[in-house]
Amino acid sequence: MPKLFVANWKSNKSLEEVKQWLNDFHVELKDNQKVVIAPPYPLLSLVADKIKDLPRVFLAVQNLSSFPAGSYTGEVCMRNLEGLGVKYAILGHSERRRYLKESHQDVANKISQALSNGATPIVCVDQDYIEDQARVIEPNLLNQCVVAYEPLAAIGTGENAPADKVAKVSKEIKSVFGNVPVLYGGSVNPENITPYLRVTDGVLVGGASLDAEVFAKLIY
Ligand code: 13P
Numbered sequence: 001m002p003k004l005f006v007a008n009w010k011s012n013k014s015l016e017e018v019k020q021w022l023n024d025f026h027v028e029l030k031d032n033q034k035v036v037i038a039p040p041y042p043l044l045s046l047v048a049d050k051i052k053d054l055p056r057v058f059l060a061v062q063n064l065s066s067f068p069a070g071s072y073t074g075e076v077c078m079r080n081l082e083g084l085g086v087k088y089a090i091l092g093h094s095e096r097r098r099y100l101k102e103s104h105q106d107v108a109n110k111i112s113q114a115l116s117n118g119a120t121p122i123v124c125v126d127q128d129y130i131e132d133q134a135r136v137i138e139p140n141l142l143n144q145c146v147v148a149y150e151p152l153a154a155i156g157t158g159e160n161a162p163a164d165k166v167a168k169v170s171k172e173i174k175s176v177f178g179n180v181p182v183l184y185g186g187s188v189n190p191e192n193i194t195p196y197l198r199v200t201d202g203v204l205v206g207g208a209s210l211d212a213e214v215f216a217k218l219i220y
Contacts, residue, residue, distance in 0.1 A: 001181055004146070004202030005219050006036040006122065007209030008062060008090060008185075018043045022050045024212035027219050029056045034202075035219065036060045036088050036122075041076055048084045060088035060122065063096060066109035078117030089114040090204070092133065093124045094152055104129065108136040115141055122146045122183065122204065127169050134176045143178030148204045154186025156206060161186055163195035170200055190217035 013021070018039060029035065038060035039047045051057045065075035078086075091114065092107035107123065114121045123145045125133050134142060149169045154161045161184070170182040184196045185204030196203055209215045 001201050002032045002034050003197060004034050004036060004181065004183060005215075006038065006060065006088075006090070006148075006183065006185075006202065006204045007215055008038045008093075008204055008206050009040065009209060010062065010095070010206055011040060012210055013040065013043065015043065015046065018046055021210075021212045022047065025216060026212075027216045029219065033219060034058060038062045038088070038090050044081070044084055044086070048086075052085065058087040059085055060090055061086055061119075062090050062093065064089045064091060064110045064113055064119075066106050066113060068113065078113060078119060086119055088122055088146070089119045090122045090124065090148075094126060094150055094155060104133045104136050107133060108138070111137055111141055111145065115144055120144070120146055122148050124148045124150045124185070124204070125173070126150060126152055127172070130169075130173055130176050142176075143180055145177060146181045146183060146201075147173045147177055148183040148185050149173060149200075150185040150204065156187070158187050160188060160192050163199050166196060167199035188218070190214060193218050 035057045037047055048059050065072055065077040067075060069077050069079035091110045096102045111121045125147060151161050153159055166184045173182050181201035183202045183204045184200045188203045188205050189208040193203060
């Protein structure tokens, strides 16, 4: 399976900072490597335009409406993103579960919206709710997800999880979702990434993706 390197910029970066990042990002991707960039919504089209000719570099959103197009003020659905080339949707990130009170059912609804409109969900889970999350997802959609194991204690703390623990949780995820790609996220940086690439299908990177040169160093 290809290795996925996902940059989750979260709610960071201005227009000028994104232009700078795109100018600074130089990487020769191997055939089995894919980069996914998840900017904030207003900056999607700028990134879309810059990456459209780059092979194996894809665009993601960090969230999606749980509703289809319609009267849902403030929401962004797949229809609104048509033409931008959004291929992935990061869904159920712990920050959204925590600060925006997203439920497992909300995340399941977003997964349905993504998949019925041509985007692959990157579903974020911690170990203690893998099964609870999976239970409310339409069963035929489970194996169409990418799943990211993001232990809460590792996110933004510098306390990255041990690779053997990640390997164990990856097996648990596959036993519940099927043989899906599993990513690890939580304080990944160029110094600690190697063992994660041995036991997963890639990484979901926050802080270390904000600097283009640091993010490029992760990819080898
Ligand atoms: P950090 O890499 O900053 O720990 O963030 C991880 C994360 O939440 C990616 O989605």
